[in-house]
Amino acid sequence: MQKIRAAVCHAFGAPLEVEEVALAAPGPGEVEVTLEAVAICHSDISYAEGAWGGTLPAVYGHEAAGRITALGAGVERLFAGDRVVVTLIRPCGHCPACASNRPTVCENPPDGRHGPLRTLEGGPLFHAMACGAFAEKVVVNASQVVPIPEAMPAESACLLSCGVITGVGAAVYAAGLRPGQDAVVIGAGGVGLNAIQGARLAGARRIVAVDMTEEKLADARAFGATDGVLAGEARPWKAAKAALGRGADAVIVTVGAIPAYETAPRYLAPGGRVVMVGMPHSGATADYEPVLFAATGQGMVGSKMGDVVIARDIPWMIDLYDQGRLKLDELVSRRWRLEEINEAIADTRAGGARRNVIVF
Incomplete structure (x- = not known):
């Protein structure tokens, strides 16, 4: 095992600690990726908060x-030196969902x-979301990476791993928007902008953004x-229905x-659907009247990671x-060093950033 630096969560709600940890060599079907950039996602913050x-x-x-700086046995169509994005999507390939x-x-x-990370003393270290990417290097399954162009900026490319595919996919796949339909997007942060x-x-006629500040609406x-x-x-x-002239076909x-979840159905047209992307804390609940959905043919659907297939959708x-036609560079709010990760998290938590990115 080799030594790398990583930002480790030792206690929920406490600052992350940048320290040396041990990373195993890639096993069969795995690749080692020396990272150039990793973005701060709100999901990372929620996990670290418990x-x-x-x-x-x-x-x-x-x-x-x-x-990619090392390959495990049996890896095909990837090579040492390839630039890639690293995602948390790790399909088994044989369950009903994958099939x-x-x-x-x-x-x-x-x-x-049982991932590739350990403490320097050999103790357990959880490999979160099959990535553990708040670190200088990662070892992941080859199915989790997709090649990117050599000249593409890493801080823009990394956003394709989650925020971009989650937002774009929610509109294109989960909502199934068609040309001429209308959408409401609640939240104009990193995922909302996408x-x-x-x-x-997808060809939406009108797109109404809903957020708390005029600055976010300008974004x-x-x-x-x-x-x-x-x-x-x-x-x-x-106000949204006045702008649309009707209710929305999709509310994302x-x-x-x-509160955003409880009010979301009020924006819908008959036959419309709420697409649930944002993730409240465990135990949080929302109230609805089922009769209203039944009477108007409306629905609600969850969307994880935009329902994408990374080998198809990232290219x-x-x-x-x-x-x-797709803005990525403009999503980057600020670049930080790994040693500044707690400041980057605090800035993200404050709500003003589109995406903060740690660069190596």
């Missing part, structure tokens, strides 16, 4: 890009307690929203706030980026 439980100590981080081309909801998730981009790419318009509504208004759904909730999005 929002969904978990095993400690742990290394979080799952939105990364770098270069149905839904790898984001694979029924056989890996056990992070849901707006996805709705634009939303820059990424393709046609209208903006302040969530703090007495009845923001009325990209924040984990219960598609890279091509859109190359054409200037």
